[in-house]
Amino acid sequence: MTAQPPPDGTAPSPWEGHIDAQLLDVVRRRVLSQAGPVTELQLAAAVRESGRLLGAAGSLLAMERISAELNGLGPLQGLVKDPAVTDIFVNAPDSVWQDRGAGPQKVAVRFGNETELRALAVRLVASGGRRLDESSPCVDVKLAAGYRIHAVLPPISTKGTLLSIRIKRRTVFSLEQMVDAGGVEPLFAQLLAALMKRRLNFLISGATGAGKTTLLSALLGLCPATERLVLIEDAAELEPDHPHAVTLEARHENAEGAGAVDLAELVRQALRMNPGRLIVGECRGAEVRELLMAMNTGHSGGGGTIHANSARDVPARLAALGALAAMTPEAVFLQGASALDVVIHLSRANGKRIVAELAVVQLEKGRLEVVPALTLHPELGPVRGAAWTGLAARLKLADKFDGAAPLSGGAGHHGYLP
Structure with a gap:
């Protein structure tokens, strides 16, 4: 899930900092081996115990990445930081788009493979009290964080998992x-x-x-x-x-x-x-x-x-x-x-x-x-x-x-x- 250089015409990835996949995997396994909800203290301890010298900024970035993967939108979480983004569309592991009001724009965010994309879709739908599987391949659900999630699985989607996220902004305009x-x-x-x-x-x-x-x-x-x-x-x-x-x-x-x-x-x-x-x-x-x-x-x-x-x-x-x-x-x-x-x-x-x-x-x-x-x-x-x-x-x-x-x-x- 590491960021790759953006192709021509794409927006840069919000996850800059190059936290390598091996570190993420080590910290992820340490955290998931513990019972109960994932907390910031657990993440901080896992990063320290990894033995990697990241510095303060690197440690914070690693914690943010792993927290997003376990509790948030995974590699898409960084896109939410931009208050102008209203929608996120994932058409394939290497095809992620955002809408900032002027129509969809491709961004340099990638999933490692179809399995990771599907796992995120299943987790997001489950957190909203629904299930996403072969018996229920099309689901629309609202999450407490303010996201409206729509997911479609193959074979309904012919080329893989589709994920659409509408972001509810708290600002009310007069x-x-x-x-x-x-x-x-x-x-x-x-x-x-x-x-x-x-x-x-x-x-x-x-x-x-x-x-x-x-x-x-x-x-x-x-x-x-x-x-x-x-x-x-x-x-x-x-x-x-x-x-x-x-x-x-x-x-x-x-x-x-x-x-x-x-x-x-x-x-x-x-x-x-x-x-x-x-x-x-x-x-x-x-x-x-x-x-x-x-x-x-x-x-x-x-x-x-x-x-x-x-x-x-x-x-x-x-x-x-x-x-x-x-x-x-x-x-x-x-x-x-x-x-x-x-x-x-x-x-x-x-x-x-x-x-x-x-x-x-x-x-x-x-x-x-x-x-x-x-x-x-x-x-x-x-x-x-x-x-x-x-x-x-x-x-x-x-x-x-x-x-x-x-x-x-x-x-x-x-x-x-x-």
Whole structure:
């Protein structure tokens, strides 16, 4: 597992220092021969007893490496030190990638072989209370350290063990901070603040890693402290800056195949908790039926996230999820048109996660349509669409623009809200 010189185009390994494999093996065997959990004192004693003269810095590096292997992410642990890293992908022992917000980048981290990679995947999944083996070759689990682990074993994975790690950062961004970082145009920020104030129901769409959860947390932070937020998630990731937010987390079945509590059941339970706002962290299955029904029974201001390539693809995505709940497309469209008001779409551009479009949900000739109200143009900035006038009226904004003139971002358009 020693670091190798990075190939062209790869980021350097975070494990610099060249602690040789023989020392690591000696210390590892000494530590594992003792009963009980591995402690820092045990590691320090094992390094000293190895007889190697490493110096203070070398001893600390050896302890860190072995602690990561036994209790952490193994050779991947060093990547977590970078606060910008949100995802780690392992495609093969010699193919490790990280995502710092601008897409996957290969790094100079290596596993010795497939056996070591598989052993790490099995240990990480086991630490989350699940098992990864031939009978359960695909597992998704959340660890107490804040990692979300997804692992796939052969032969489901044709070329070896696959490991994906989502790193939960504790920092919660406000909408204002997202504007300052360039992720949200000021005009979009005003519209988002207004739709939360007016309690419109919304869905945040986008691809994996587009920043849907981050934006949702920021929007929930705008809710008044008098409102009770009930958050429903498959894996708890939302941490809004709000004094009255409670989270219900789905539970997977145990090794005997029992004890599962899915998102649909959690939505039903949440409706009995008198929620001020009902939020589903991610609609990915039959729970979409309960969410749409809840929004149609007086629970305004609710929302969630959904995977979609664009805002206009959301109706097709909802129809597909509704089919899992035995709903016809017509039923999904009718429920969706009544339940949903706005779709907020996120995308990546120039290495940034940005709010790219705000669209209005409406029913047209029996089909659910998502009509653009404001779209971020790469050169012109925010440009209004066909649904702008209706959305502005619902949000009680002053539409001061005549004709078909596009809106462009900038200080001249900051004074919209009454």
